[in-house]
Amino acid sequence: MLVLAVAVPTLALTAFRGSGKSSAAPTGRWAGGKAVARRKAQLVSVARQRAAVARLLRLGLPVYCAGPSGRYVALTFDDGPSVHTPDFHEVLRSAGARATFFIVGGNMVSAELASYARADVKLGALGDHTWSHANLAQLREGEVVSEIGRAKRAIVQATHAPVRFFRPPFAARNATVARVAASFKLVQVLWNVDSRDWTGQPAETTSKIVLAGLKPGAIILMHDTRAETIKALRDTILPVLKLRGLEAVTLPELFALDAPSEAQLREDGAHGGCTRGQSG
Numbered sequence: 001m002l003v004l005a006v007a008v009p010t011l012a013l014t015a016f017r018g019s020g021k022s023s024a025a026p027t028g029r030w031a032g033g034k035a036v037a038r039r040k041a042q043l044v045s046v047a048r049q050r051a052a053v054a055r056l057l058r059l060g061l062p063v064y065c066a067g068p069s070g071r072y073v074a075l076t077f078d079d080g081p082s083v084h085t086p087d088f089h090e091v092l093r094s095a096g097a098r099a100t101f102f103i104v105g106g107n108m109v110s111a112e113l114a115s116y117a118r119a120d121v122k123l124g125a126l127g128d129h130t131w132s133h134a135n136l137a138q139l140r141e142g143e144v145v146s147e148i149g150r151a152k153r154a155i156v157q158a159t160h161a162p163v164r165f166f167r168p169p170f171a172a173r174n175a176t177v178a179r180v181a182a183s184f185k186l187v188q189v190l191w192n193v194d195s196r197d198w199t200g201q202p203a204e205t206t207s208k209i210v211l212a213g214l215k216p217g218a219i220i221l222m223h224d225t226r227a228e229t230i231k232a233l234r235d236t237i238l239p240v241l242k243l244r245g246l247e248a249v250t251l252p253e254l255f256a257l258d259a260p261s262e263a264q265l266r267e268d269g270a271h272g273g274c275t276r277g278q279s280g
Contacts, residue, residue, distance in 0.1 A: 049252035052259055053164050056187045060178070061265040063255075065192040066217035070258030073241070075099040075216045075233075075248045076191065078129055078167065080224040081107055081116035088224045088233070089116075092123050095238040099250035100189075101224065102127035102167045105151025112223045114158040125250040127165035128152045128186055137172040140212060152184055165189045165251055189251060191221040193227070203228040207236035217258055220252075 056063060066072070077088065080101060092099055101120040105128070120126060130136065130147040131154070139147065140203040152163050166186035168177055173188070181188050193213030197206045206229055210220055214237070222229050241248060249257065 017271055036139045044253055044256045049256045050184070052255040053187060053252050055259070056255060057182070057185060059262060059265060060182055062173070062178070062188040062190055063260060063265065064190050065219050065220070066097075066254045066260050067258035067264070068215070068217045070216050070254075071259050072216065072247050072249045072254050073214060073220060074251050074254045075128075075220050075222065076102060076162075076167075076189070076244040076251070077103045077222050077224040078169075079104055079133065081113045081120065082225040084227055084230060085113075085116040085224045086119070087227075087230045089119055089123055091234045091238070092232055092248075095242070095248075097234075097238060097241075098250045098253070099248060100126040100127055100165065100251045102129035102165070103151070103155050104129050104133050105131040105154040106133075108154040108158040117155065118159050121159050125165070125252055126155060126159060126161055126163050127167055127169055127189065127251075128155065128163050128171055128184075133169045133170045135170055136168050137174050137178045141176050141180065144176055145183075148180055148186070149183055152186070189219065193218050193220040195220060195222045195232075197222050197226045197229045197232070201228070203231035203235065206232040210237050211240055214244065214246065215259075216246065217254075219254075 018230070061082070066074070075092075075097065077099060082087075082099075088099075101117070102125060103117055103120070103126060108117065128148060128151045131151040132147065134147050136144050136147060148166060155161075155163050164185075164187060166181045166184070166188050167190065178188060193210060195206050195210050206222075210222075210232070213220065222233075235270055236238060239247070
């Protein structure tokens with residue numbers, strides 16, 4: 001599993017660092033052509049992102065999508081880092097896209113994979129995906145505490161970046177899982193578009209599913225463990241996203257730019273107007 005980590009530039013606002021003002025645009029070979037500094041999402045202050053996440057934490061409700069009135073979507077990647085993660089970084093960076101990575105904490109025992117997690121920070125935000133990708137609904141409360149807490153500590157220690165979000169593997173959640181996640185000050189974020197790339201399907205199938213749900217406010221589930229997903233992103237998803245006038249941002253940016261309303265979050269049945277995914 002020896003793959004050299006790819007050095008990536010620091011993008012503004014994605015790690016909740018600094019004084020609350022936007023960072024300078026990236027410099028070097030990635031500064032030209034992408035017009036990253038001119039993108040509206042980067043005008044959202046760190047303080048505003050923090051406030052948006054804090055509001056969701058106070059509400060204590062799972063989030064499946066953002067509001068429908070912006071021009072933003074969130075690409076989210078579960079189960080990493082993996083040997084494929086540097087290729088995901090390259091594709092996202094080349095497109096000027098940002099993302100959120102839900103990390104399996106046990107991967108941080110590998111120095112190589114931990115280095116990829118640090119590179120994740122340069123392109124987006126981080127989330128907790130448990131220590132061992134366990135089905136939390138089948139565990140006792142103490143085991144749930146260990147799975148979530150141990151993962152968060154390992155990710156923070158490896159990356160020195162904040163972890164504000166939590167996603168239960170397989171979307172397996174109950175009242176205990178919700179209570180434990182809240183105790184660690186984590187917002188539960190699921191998705192409304194399941195790419196189903198976890199099935200090992202061809203890139204074309206993944207692209208078709210994602211494009212069908214590629215609408216403002218969408219939270220899209222993918223995995224940075226799948227080589228076919230790299231192809232889907234590079235050849236279809238990211239180019240079409242641009243053609244549709246949409247922008248891929250981090251979850252904190254998305255919630256600051258177009259937050260789901262409380263009524264939307266509390267809506268029964270349709271899960272805030274979103275279609276809930278089935279696997280993760």
